[in-house]
Amino acid sequence: MRKRKKKAMATEEKLYLRFSAFHRLSHFLLIVSFFGLVLTGIPLAFQGHDWARWLYSLLGGYPTCGYIHRICAGITFLCAFLHFAYVSNLMLWKGEGAKILWGVESILLQPKDVMDILADLKWLLGFGPRPAFDRWIYWEKFEYLSLLWGTIVMAGTGFLLWFPTTFSIIFPGWVMDMALIAHRYEAILAAAFVFTIHFVHTHLLPDRVPVDEAMFTGRVSGEELQHERPVQYKRLLDAGVLEAYRVPPNKTLSFISKVIAVPLLLIGLLLTSLMVSSLIIDLI
Ligand code: HEM
Ligand code: HEM
Secondary structure, rough: OHHHHHHHHHHHHEEEEEEOHHHHHHHHHHHHHHHHHHHHHHHOOOOOHHHHHHHHOOOOHHHHHHHHHHHHHHHHHHHHHHHHHHHHHHHOOOOOOOHHHHOOOOOOOHHHHHHHHHHHHHOOOOOOOOOOOOOOOOHHHHHHHHHHHHHHHHHHHHHHHHHHHHHHHHHHHHHHHHHHHHHHHHHHHHHHHHHHHHHHHHHHHHOOOOOOHHHHHHHHEHHHHHHHHHHHHHHHHOOOHHHEEEEOOOOHHHHHHHHHHHHHHHHHHHHHHHHHHHHHHOOO
């Protein structure tokens, strides 16, 4: 018994690298820009409510919030450019195109994901075992796709709102109106999605509370890897490369991740409840 406990502790202490410094930096820039955009944009969409006017003036009001919104949009463009350059480099110069588009390492949807979704539904209804996932679970792939799609929509429509006089010469008035409506409602949808769905599995699952540090420290424990992504664990173990992913703990990064992420969780949840209650009040 004691032997087994000792063995479990040893597995727990083993840490493996899941995200490189580049991915962590990109995700960090994304957090900064997304929160900046949400906090300076959402109050405009809810300007009929006291909390929104209070938040807007707290952040500097007009025109400061407009400047913050545009600077954060610039950071989003930088993230998109970095990601595009990273993927192009891997595909065109490193010859990893096939690996990015297809197979177990790809973050794009594969036929196995359809089987995983069905198996997961069966498991949730109590009719089968939990499916065994590889490096990316299907909902992580959907999150990635929704970020790609969301960025294209928000950047496109946001650009039209940024230069209304110029674009009004090119496009009819209804295009400009549609851009504002799409920007506003996609913003509410994106914020609510990130602050609920993304936050549930990165902060609020019982084994993650108060934060899943993987995107900050880049590390996951051997136990978590084995439990969450057994196919990847076994694949790396069988290929004899698992140990190459071993990394030492980083207590400083782990502490910083909590200090940054916990207040953001609270802000996100508070903002979502304010948005939802304001939408309900506006409806009735
Ligand atoms: C990525 C590029 C983006 C650009 C270029 C952009 C640009 C703009 C511009 C120019 C405005 C008009 C208000 C102003 O002048 O300050 C605006 C409004 C707004 N933005 Fe953005 N934005 C972007 C992304 C986002 C994101 C990611 C969100 C939230 C998730 C967001 C939320 C909003 C909201 C809610 C409004 C107010 C719309 C209304 O008047 O109801 N924006 N944006
Ligand atoms: C406090 C804020 C946040 C925390 C703690 C957080 C945490 C995480 C973690 C732990 C992962 C890795 C999950 C895995 O092991 O695959 C992740 C992935 C990801 N995050 Fe975040 N995140 C935050 C904010 C955001 C924001 C604001 C966005 C986008 C607007 C975002 C978009 C993504 C995407 C697209 C992925 C990759 C897909 C996935 O693995 O789920 N995150 N995040």
